[in-house]
Ligand SMILES: Nc1ncnc2c1ncn2[C@@H]1O[C@H](COP(=O)(O)OP(=O)(O)O)[C@@H](O)[C@H]1O
């Protein structure tokens with residue numbers, strides 16, 4: 001689960017990770033008021049107006065602007081940024097509409113650095129990565145100049161040790177700015193580690209982490225991602241969700257206990273199990289690519305879905321106007337084929353199927369499942385294997401053209 | 402012969418009184434697995450299905466019944482603790498089916514597991530389990546699709562394992578042991594750990610290895626195969642159509658760098674002598690073609 005920069009910084013503040021002063025703003029008036037307040041608090045009229053979307057690269061995309069002239073200029077910038085369709089390298093070409101701003105104290109930056117903490121699956125540790133190349137995309141630095149990144153791995157039983165923070169600090173050359181800068185950085189790392197574990201983060205990226213003209217270290221950006229599996233012990237996360245940032249269909253699926261990801265193609269997929277769901281998408285593309293046939297979604301109905309969930313899954317697939325055929329691919333283990341068949345038939349009857357449906361059933365109670373489909377009187381075509389199903393799908397989409 | 406589990410495996414089920422635990426414990430018993438005990442705190446002294454004693458603690462269950470393998474159905478909030486309890490009880494194998502354990506819990510579990518130096522092995526979490534056809538089923542896979550034989554199957558995905566097994570069985574080819582290692586980023590046995598056992602098992606003649614996008618486990622498996630395996634291995638990698646940055650169901654199935662896309666993994670596997678099935682429908686036939694030679 002992703003949250004906004006300003007929300008991430010609120011979590012930072014709770015754990016003592018230093019951040020500039022700032023206030024969220026949802027309207028132009030609020031932006032002006034925030035700038036006035038900041039000027040009074042900091043004695044400087046320089047503020048930064050920052051678009052809040054769940055994607056990085058906002059600066060380059062025109063979503064981060066400095067106002068030197070106080071509240072009036074901040075309001076002007078807010079007018080321009082609020083409501084804009086912000087396109088960055090992380091939003092895709094359509095961009096993301098800006099509905100929230102963060103008004104932040106403008107700081108005099110001495111150096112921009114990079115710091116991130118993440119779960120590293122290969123070492124099975126939380127890793128802290130630091131680089132002198134602040135502001136750059138870390139993927140690019142890793143590919144082109146990997147020597148500029150230092151990574152330390154944290155033993156979960158010992159925690160982040162001060163020597164590890166010092167290793168990172170000296171690799172960044174922080175001693176040049178004075179002893180306090182090294183100490184401040186080490187303290188920031190310790191706070192960040194505590195936050196990472198207690199708040200069940202899966203990734204925290206601070207890009208840039210800055211050294212100020214005064215030698216202080218501060219998090220100027222905050223990209224925080226929580227571990228979805230830990231939701232059960234963080235009821236407070238519910239208040240941090242910004243539905244405008246999520247795919248509406250994906251949210252609806254989640255509420256129904258389904259796992260759904262929207263894609264660009266024209267074949268709706270209903271599958272049990274994440275691996276089989278991915279493989280189903282793969283085989284549709286493999287067989288259909290040269291005919292312009294591709295998956296419209298990833299949908300895993302899970303191991304124990306009931307008839308209602310299958311019906312729900314079906315109705316969600318049908319909502320997409322792009323869908324020209326539906327491929328149901330079930331290998332029934334815990335999930336019995338007759339349950340799936342009943343769900344498919346119920347959905348087809350309730351929703352009125354206007355596109356061809358190809359069903360491939362295998363596993364527990366497969367005979368019963370096939371019989372239910374055959375006896376339904378619906379135009380549902382059976383497939384024997386995944387390949388057979390994918391071939392029939394390609395034919396069906398071609399035929400419906 | 403087989404790996405890890407067989408007729409004499411003595412199983413204790415953690416969370417045997419829950420709905421998933423009781424349902425699948427019964428299914429495993431019907432398959433012929435020896436379920437010798439259950440454990441659920443607060444339910445000690447009762448009997449499951451009239452014949453399996455339930456204990457409050459796992460160590461008590463192990464002491465009384467000599468169970469050597471645990472199957473875990475404890476829900477996510479208590480699952481990591483259940484795995485640690487199994488380590489403490491000293492069983493040789495822990496199979497954790499539970500889906501949705503927080504990764505920070507698994508980081509600690511994994512850290513403890515590494516100190517056990519192989520005395521206890523962990524399969525999962527978020528996996529279908531392990532089966533030696535005709536002898537012992539520990540997990541949620543449909544038993545009837547399997548057939549005794551000589552092909553090992555190892556996979557990160559549950560239903561894709563069934564798909565491979567279904568293909569083998571329909572060709573008349575049986576399996577020695579099938580293992581789902583699970584879809585989480587931090588888990589127990591890796592491809593390498595399982596491949597080592599398949600290589601050493603005289604009754605396993607060939608292997609199907611099924612991976613997916615995300616992480617470096619497939620690449621490490623491929624390096625192991627190139628360096629140490631004399632048996633044919635066919636592979637499949639799911640997720641060629643998955644967009645970067647989107648989590649595909651499994652917490653581990655997300656492309657994070659450049660080396661963990663399906664295309665990169667397929668290339669790596671092929672360069673290490675693994676024949677990769679062109680579609681998920683060809684997993685068994687790809688291995689069979691290698692074995693004919
Ligand atoms: N409070 C601030 N004071 C001065 N400069 C800032 C401030 N916040 C951001 N910037 C500048 O804007 C750049 C982009 O902002 P950032 O928050 O990193 O957004 P993004 O990563 O989405 O582009 C930073 O690298 C920094 O140079």
Ligand SMILES: [Mg+2]
Pocket residue numbers: 056057135207208221
């Ligand atoms: Mg940034």
